[in-house]
Every structure is written in structure tokens, then in C-alpha cells.
Amino acid sequence: MANKTEVNGHGGFPWKHLVGFVLSIVLTLFALWVALGTDLSLTWILIIIFGFAFLQAALQLLMFMHVTENSTNTKLTGRVQVGNILFAAFVAIVIVIGSVWVMTAGHAKHDKHDKPKTENRENHGGEHDSEEHGSH
Template sequence: MAKTTAEHHGFPWKHLIGFVLSIVLTLFALWVALYTDLSVTWILIIIFGFAILQAALQLLMFMHVTENSTSSNLTSRVQIGNILFAAFVAIVIVIGSVWVLTAGHAKHDKHDEPKTENHGGSHDSEEHGSH
């Protein structure tokens, strides 16, 4: 007990290191997205990799996942279940968001294609021709 109270009175080096590493990972992801000539697929793979690293880093540095607890075995199982459920929810949100955004762009790109069905005249000439 004396050790935990002594840790709270000192400088939070663990939190500072976690914060700085999170910023560095974010800046690396930004640099990859803006200043490399990689394909979009590789940029997304690298950004997702940095995001997974950052999530693990934040769990270890800020959420105290690795701290030993004096609680029962049931409590540790519940904590592991909560972590797995949170990871599942995060993965579903990220994959769902990417799916929705890419599906929206695919539909939007389809509308930008030139129409080749109407060879007899354009829609604009029909509107302005009869007044």
C-alpha cells in the first residue's frame, strides 16, 4: 500500500512517455499519409498498424492493464472479457467506418462517369430547347 501512495506523489513519467509516444505515432501516420508515394492500400495498412500500436500503448501506459491486482481470479477474467469486448467494438467501428466511407466514394465516383447511354442528345439541350 505504501508503494502505491508513493507512486502517486512522484512525477508521472509513465504517462508522459505514453503521451509522447502517442504523439510520435500520430505524426508518423500523418507523414506516411501526406509525404510518401505509397499506394492508398499501403498507406491504410500502415496507418492501421500505427493505430493498433497506439491503442496497445495507451492500454499499457494509461489504463494500467499490466498492474498486478490483489483481486480474485474472477475479477481478472471480467477485466479480460471487458478488454476483449472493447477491442471487438473498436474493430467493428473502424471497419464499419472504412466500409461506409469507401462505399460512399464508390457511389459518388460512379456518378462522375460520363453518360454514354443517351446518344440522341444531352439532357441539358432538352431542358433549354423548349420555352
């Protein structure tokens, strides 16, 4: 009797959960150390900590939420669930990166800033700054 639902429910010790938990702790602390304890460039810090975040999210989905689990004896629902979450992640990434790119890259040219990420904060008082302070 193959374990068609891929549920490790009747076994004894919940190894999957424990491994997921320990790895999550390690990833959390390692991300904190990379962010605050190293001298890496901002770009590398962001790549690493966001890489860890997506990795940890995947761990939660696989180890705790059993996203690949099939509800029936078909392979269908596990795939629907995984596909749905991957599509949602795609939507999320497009929304976030798209918004940030449109709102910062465009403004940087408008305001003639070379480094918008570090210089913007002093120059912008609020959301309607472009008309009042647009000529910096």
C-alpha cells in the same frame, strides 16, 4: 510485500505516463507523415496508419488507464477488464469491416464499377441511388 495491485502509485516520477505520452506523439506525427508525406500505395498507407492507431490505443490502455491493474489481491479483475476490452475491440472490428465490406463490395458488383473506392463519388447522389442511377 509484492506490489500486488501493480500500481506504481507511491513512487516518485510518473515514467509510465511520460513514456506513453511521448510514444503517442511520435505515433501521431509518424502516421500523419506516412499518410501525407510519402508515396506509398493506398493499401500500405491504410495498413500502417491503422496499425499505429491500434498501437496508440493499446498504449493509452496500458500506460494511462492501467487496464491490467487488479482491484483486489486476486488476478481476476485485471483479466476481466482486458478480456472485456479485447472482446469489444473484436466486436468493433467486425461491425466496421463487415459493414464496409457488405456495403461497398456488393454495390460495386451491382453498379459494375471496377474501382468503387475512387469512382463512386461522382455517380452517387445519395442513399437511394441504386434505383435511380443503378444502370451506370
